[in-house]
Amino acid sequence: EDQVTQSPEALRLQEGESSSLNCSYTVSGLRGLFWYRQDPGKGPEFLFTLYSAGEEKEKERLKATLTKKESFLHITAPKPEDSATYLCAVQPSGNTPLVFGKGTRLSVIA
Amino acid sequence: DVKVTQSSRYLVKRTGEKVFLECVQDMDHENMFWYRQDPGLGLRLIYFSYDVKMKEKGDIPEGYSVSREKKERFSLILESASTNQTSMYLCASSLLYRVGETQYFGPGTRLLVL
Numbered sequence: 001e002d003q004v005t006q007s008p009e010a011l012r013l014q015e016g017e018s019s020s021l022n023c024s025y026t027v028s029g030l031r032g033l034f035w036y037r038q039d040p041g042k043g044p045e046f047l048f049t050l051y052s053a054g055e056e057k058e059k060e061r062l063k064a065t066l067t068k069k070e071s072f073l074h075i076t077a078p079k080p081e082d083s084a085t086y087l088c089a090v091q092p093s094g095n096t097p098l099v100f101g102k103g104t105r106l107s108v109i110a
Numbered sequence: 111d112v113k114v115t116q117s118s119r120y121l122v123k124r125t126g127e128k129v130f131l132e133c134v135q136d137m138d139h140e141n142m143f144w145y146r147q148d149p150g151l152g153l154r155l156i157y158f159s160y161d162v163k164m165k166e167k168g169d170i171p172e173g174y175s176v177s178r179e180k181k182e183r184f185s186l187i188l189e190s191a192s193t194n195q196t197s198m199y200l201c202a203s204s205l206l207y208r209v210g211e212t213q214y215f216g217p218g219t220r221l222l223v224l
Contacts, residue, residue, distance in 0.1 A: 032211075034212060034213075036215075041198075041218070042217055042218060043114075043200050043202075043215035043216050043217045043218045044153075044200070044215045046212055046213075046214060046215075049212055087152075087153070089213075095160075097143065097158055097168065098213060100153040101152065102150070102151070
């Protein structure tokens with residue numbers, strides 16, 4: 001069965017304290033891995049798509065990396081406005097919908 | 111920019127009522143999806159559609175139906191609302207029914223069933 005596990009469930013950081021969120025997956029052939037940001041009461045906002053091991057993508061203070069079994073979302077010198085829930089999703093082989101993890105709730109304290 | 115809109119941000123209904131949630135996308139996307147999101151359970155797929163008048167069951171279709179009469183519009187129907195359908199409902203769309211296609215989400219509808 002295709003599965004996505006995100007850790008930690010919640011993370012509290014001081015402003016400027018860099019850290020990483022983890023997304024580990026077991027799927028029958030990875031075709032794409034997606035990161036989203038979700039603010040409370042809103043829909044998820046697309047951040048990145050990664051397709052193959054070794055790929056990296058960056059956007060402002062965020063950097064996503066991918067290996068054959070997991071992805072990391074690195075947050076460098078976070079600010080309070082980075083506080084949100086970060087969701088990871090994978091697309092297995094074949095024409096199947098995305099499989100989502102339960103998310104990591106990030107709080108950045110000034 | 112992709113825009114996915116949902117008909118209501120907040121909705122309060124009574125048990126047994128028929129409820130319609132509507133979703134519209136403006137980017138000519140082929141695929142549309144309905145999810146519900148509950149604390150501790152994450153996003154769960156209810157139904158999806160890869161073409162007009164086509165639909166596929168997701169992980170939790172019981173108690174729901176869908177309609178896609180036009181490419182840009184995908185409706186979720188609760189035939190007889192129950193309190194356990196109180197949730198955040200999210201619509202999404204993607205360009206093609208092909209692997210690796212990014213899904214774009216709407217703002218969500220928070221439904222309360224009393």
